[in-house]
Amino acid sequence: MARDDTPLDQETFDRTLEAELAKGTDRRVAEGRARSAAVRAYRVAHPEEGHAAPGAAAPAAAMVSSVAPAAAAPAAAPAAAMASSVAPAAVAAAAPLAAIATAPVREAPAPTGNVPEAKKGAPEKHRLLALVPPEGIQRVEREQGDRVNVWPHLLLEEFIAMFIVLVGLVIFSAFINAPLRELANPNLTPNPSKAPWYFLGLQELLRYFHPMIAGITIPTFILVGLAAVPYVDRNPSVRPGDRKIAITLFTILFMFGATLTIAGSFFRGPGYNWVWPWAQGVFFEL
């Protein structure tokens, strides 16, 4: 009998659904879990209908029928409710074991020695049909999450995001020209001379540290440190509440970098001295 037409144990269904929803599981997933629990419960309660798992041999089914009624029948009402929640787990654990222990050993037929002859004129070719041991197969267990089709949902979102950025960039570029100063002249140093904006944080650091520290040690440390983040932070949780230290540290460093970059960009003027942009103006070019 296919799984779909197995009757459901309504009580188990309702209870499991409620428990899953209380856990915050998505409704579709919760319903799936409730249904499968209900089917299992029904099979346990009605072993005579032959619902035992297809792989399990007869002894496993026998075991099920001896366990479940023993637990359920003599007990009073509250115990019965508990037993029906325990029984499926017990069956799930017991059935494969029983199948392994008691399934009759089936031997492969002995080789006949009749190697088929190749057709006349057939090209010299060999084909190998290999036996793949179960442990040789990579088993991927896809968690049954709440998924949506990439088309149209994700692709439309991406197209819209792309379109907005493209239009914004074209409008910006149509009205604001990228700078092009006079021809390069190695003998005429502009004042101030600044690096591109993403290096201005480092240039700002040069004011406070020896160039070797600011220009070599700190950038290397940042890059290596960034790459090492997943190997240092071994906390498995992704919930912000569990990651207060990591989030605080990263935010401080990120803000530190942003502050230095902004200071180097807007608060440094001729001679790379401190200026207030609202008083002396902005010495910054992109």
Place this chain on the structure above:
Amino acid sequence: MRLKPPSLSEIGDKVRETEVWKSIFRPGSIFRKGYKDTSRDRALATMNNVLYHLHPVKVKRHGLKLTYTFCLGGLSFFLFILLTVTGIFLMFFYRQSAALGSSQAYSDMQNIRTTVFFGDLVRNLHRWGAHLMVLSVTLHMARVFYTGAYKPPREFNWVVGVILLFLTLGLSFTGYLLPWDQLAIWAVTVGTSLAGYSPFIAKQANFLLLGGAVVGPETLLRWYVLHVLFLPFILVIFLAVHFWRIRKDGGVSGPL
């Protein structure tokens, strides 16, 4: 006897039956058998499309939430494509040669701004897009950190991402020199002066970067090749690994 001209849909059916059409679109492609808005056709639309390289048929629903990814990774990739297209356009009108006092590179830049059709707009797009890409890649990194998306099994993909950030900065910085104006050479002079402080190999590092003792014509040639060939080539390889690992590691991370 009057022949009735074939209707548009008849022509369409005929075209779809040709061998050429069938060779272009895979069996199951919506361009071969039409599209009905069913869950099966939605799946086939992704599966028989080149975008299947990037996207699986289904993704986790929470990944669609704009406030989870902010589309930053995808937009960084889009900006990379835009920069490649505009960059190729600019390459048609730019020669990377410079000499003291006069410079082909600089006059080509002026040419792009004044005489090349849409030259100014394309150059603006290229420059502003480059700045925006540095920003979006950085913000993408911050987003990945805050959602904990670097945690197992995605540790290595985070490392690839850090390399991509580094390459993005490298591409932006090498491109900064190419206009060969005062802004370019002095920004690069300041930016590369730090290499002279590296321990043990100060002189060698400086020479490797500049092709000489100071920023000069050799630097321009060197950075041009780095900018238009070498760094994009390396970046694309790491991009391929990055995208492949996203899918292998289970798609978008989370939910939180």
